[in-house]
Amino acid sequence: MTRTGVAGTDYPEERAIIDVLVAGRDSALLSWVERLEDHDIVVTVGQDRAQRRVRVDDGERVELIWRAPTELRSMPAQLVATEDGTEKCWRVRPTGPAVRGQRRSAVRAPLSLEVRASAGSTRLTGTTVDISEGGFRGLLGAPAGAAETPTPETAVAGPQVGELLDVVVDLGPGQVDAKAEVIRRHEREDDLHELSARFIGLPERTQDQIRARVFAGLRDLRQRGLL
Numbered sequence: 001m002t003r004t005g006v007a008g009t010d011y012p013e014e015r016a017i018i019d020v021l022v023a024g025r026d027s028a029l030l031s032w033v034e035r036l037e038d039h040d041i042v043v044t045v046g047q048d049r050a051q052r053r054v055r056v057d058d059g060e061r062v063e064l065i066w067r068a069p070t071e072l073r074s075m076p077a078q079l080v081a082t083e084d085g086t087e088k089c090w091r092v093r094p095t096g097p098a099v100r101g102q103r104r105s106a107v108r109a110p111l112s113l114e115v116r117a118s119a120g121s122t123r124l125t126g127t128t129v130d131i132s133e134g135g136f137r138g139l140l141g142a143p144a145g146a147a148e149t150p151t152p153e154t155a156v157a158g159p160q161v162g163e164l165l166d167v168v169v170d171l172g173p174g175q176v177d178a179k180a181e182v183i184r185r186h187e188r189e190d191d192l193h194e195l196s197a198r199f200i201g202l203p204e205r206t207q208d209q210i211r212a213r214v215f216a217g218l219r220d221l222r223q224r225g226l227l
Helices: 204-223
Strands: 017-022 029-036 041-044 061-067 072-083 089-094 114-119 122-132 135-141 164-170 175-186 193-200
Touching (some): 017 204, 122 193, 122 204, 135 175, 164 193, 175 204
Antiparallel strands (some): 017 029, 017 061, 029 041, 061 072, 072 089, 114 122, 114 164, 122 135, 135 193, 175 193
16 A cells, blocks of 8 residues: 555554544444555444444544554544445545544453452452453452352452452453452342442553553454454
8 A cells, every 4th residue: 555654653554453433422432454545444343342333424524543552543534435345344534644642442352351359358359351441340259268159157248339449450461450449230140249340540551551451352352253
């Protein structure tokens, strides 16, 4: 293709994961760059957080956001066509140069990572159901060494909405030590605790660390045909 600039900085590279912001939507859509052409960028149809493909009308103004080597980058564009092929794609045409991107969205990936959570004397371990730089949904059980089938006397009530937790998430490699607030509990019929929590006060470097792990996980899931 005939395109000036530096791949990854002045425009997203082929096979890169990108966020697509559409006017009127509260959250970004997840997409992949399929190929670069002379004037256009062809990307997969955006998916929402429930992994549902979203219909966007031709002519809509969008914003593409991707991770460059040292920062987020953003480029204004216009959706010029929706194409059918091996995979349904959007053809988008840049309408301006790439600039430093703003952290407007938190891409979430369905990754199972070890997580340890504590509040006071309560210690729980488990795995994430999904995670983003904004927080995680996790499935937590009793501490290691506890009874396999808790009795009413040994059962742990589990974290409650509004409670602050000290959490350690194993990103493999690396780990995140953070504060997290429980924002929702999900009802279950067993003795496990399923909850959603948001990270509090994460340094930008740690957010980038989580985002990099999320993107790597999404690439792996797509290569395996699971996304």
